[in-house]
Amino acid sequence: MELKEILYDQMRLSSRLVRKLKRTKNILVNGNKIAFHARLRKGDRVEVIMEEESNQFEPQNIPIDVVYEDMDLLILNKQPGLVVHPTKGHPIGTLANAIVYYMQERGESFKIRFVNRLDRDTSGLIIIAKNPYIQQELSKQMIDNQVEKRYLAVIKGCLETEKGTVDAPIGRPYPEDITRKVYAGGQPSITHYEAVEQLKDATVVRLLLETGRTHQIRVHMSYIGHPILGDELYGGKADILIERQALHAEILRFLHPRTGEPMEVKASIPADILELITKLS
Template identity: 45%
Template sequence: MTSYYPPITYIVPEAEDGWLLKTILLRRMHVSRKLQSRLKLTEQGITLNGRRVYTSVPVQAGDEVAIRMEQETSDDILPQPIPFEILYEDEHILVVNKEAGMIVHPTHGHYTGTLANGVVDYWRQKGEAFRFRAVHRLDQETTGVLAIAKNPYVHQHISEQMIGNRVDKTYLALVHGTPEPPEGEIDGPIDRDPEEPHRRIVTPDGYPSRTKYRMLESWADGSLVRLKLETGRTHQIRVHMTSIGCPLIGDKLYRHDVYKDIESQGSEPGNEAEADVSLMPSFERNIVLLDRAIPRQALHAFELSFEHPVTHEKMTFQAPMPEDMRELRELLQKGRYS
């Protein structure tokens, strides 16, 4: 027997009397045509007043339209008892605070130890069946708010909000230097670096990319910056902040230009961590010491806001700045890094 998740329902108002069922599904319940096709294949996938009908039938005011999705599991993900912090959970969504160093989803060479492995195990321990569907991405070393959809309808709905720029994603970053001006928008197209394909660069031929920023605090050698993504390119914040001369502290991929000078003075590329800082000018020394003070890029997904796909409530989730970034902030305040 097919097992279903609880139904998602809609009561037809007077103004929509006579509409076709498929129009209600698409325009009012925002069920994509692809998902409608999938729901039609199951006995209780789409019902009108509890009965299975063709989606071409007209509806009447007061009718109850319901969709039911089959229960799923992530059979390709090995359950592992990996702890993670839950910020919010209901029958449709799980929101977590991802820690640094944790990969979100298994990839080639990383089949275990990911957030997905821990979430799948958590659901199994609760006796629940869901497929792991992260609705957005965070880099392995980036911390903060991450939303996970529990069914294809929720995933589709939030994805459409993201495409329509109706999901607000706000980050906190500790960067080298001081942005000038202290508040603005970086509008710089991004694409792969042809010389290093794993890196991204700002290039006129790239994909449109926009990041709004506002400096919250500033010290002699760095700043705390609040950033809001207007687009969602890979490494967007890291690339954009580097492009304005304020790379993220601790970032080993998008580094400050002073490392080019350090390399030219004899340090082997990639081995600057071994360089003798006592021989460096104070400006270079402070940059290197700050980068050594945190083992990752100092980037945190602080806030995520979107409309709940089922209740339609505007929801906002926040994760406090992690300990390693708080400690780095204190170093910047003191101005002593050795």
């Protein structure tokens, strides 16, 4: 078997990662650098060196809630109001800045690789891969719909049916507008929902994403006439009982890329959503 077959078929490395490893000469067989097409013998040891990459983010002492951590993964319960990654409008004060500070305090160093993203005002679970292989494998699971993503939300009104599915394409018809819409030219998007508690002119729902489009839950709930409370962008209007959209990424289920073991992580429901539910009960 050739070295390249080991890398692609058995180690399941992406073409992009293999090209980078070749360029940096970080593929070794029995401690030596050999030709990419060389044939290997039984007992040969293939070693791939993942070099640490630095982060360019300023460390900031912003509290983070660590739900799970090991040598490959850091999973956080993101608080609402926190942008995930620095942008032109939010160059500092982001989750990435907080993670760099967290690393420095622990004497660690790894490039921050977000596997999933959340809107600024959506709370809940964020996965950070600590090396490119883990990011690659989890991204594959995302594409193959092997990562189960469950959310909790408080929506306006009472649902006609306790359970349902919204299967409606979502897109961004106008590039200058950040809002997404349901329209024929959008990407296939599927959201499953289930009512768990009826409130005063509102409903607590749990949602399962079958696809992962930007703003998907917010768009789909608005589309069926039940926008998320506090979601001004999609018809939820400003709500005196909560200062952001009442949406929380509660549960993630996936296979650990290194061990293959099933993983389930859960983020506790934040205080502002619990308070909202109490006031509407």
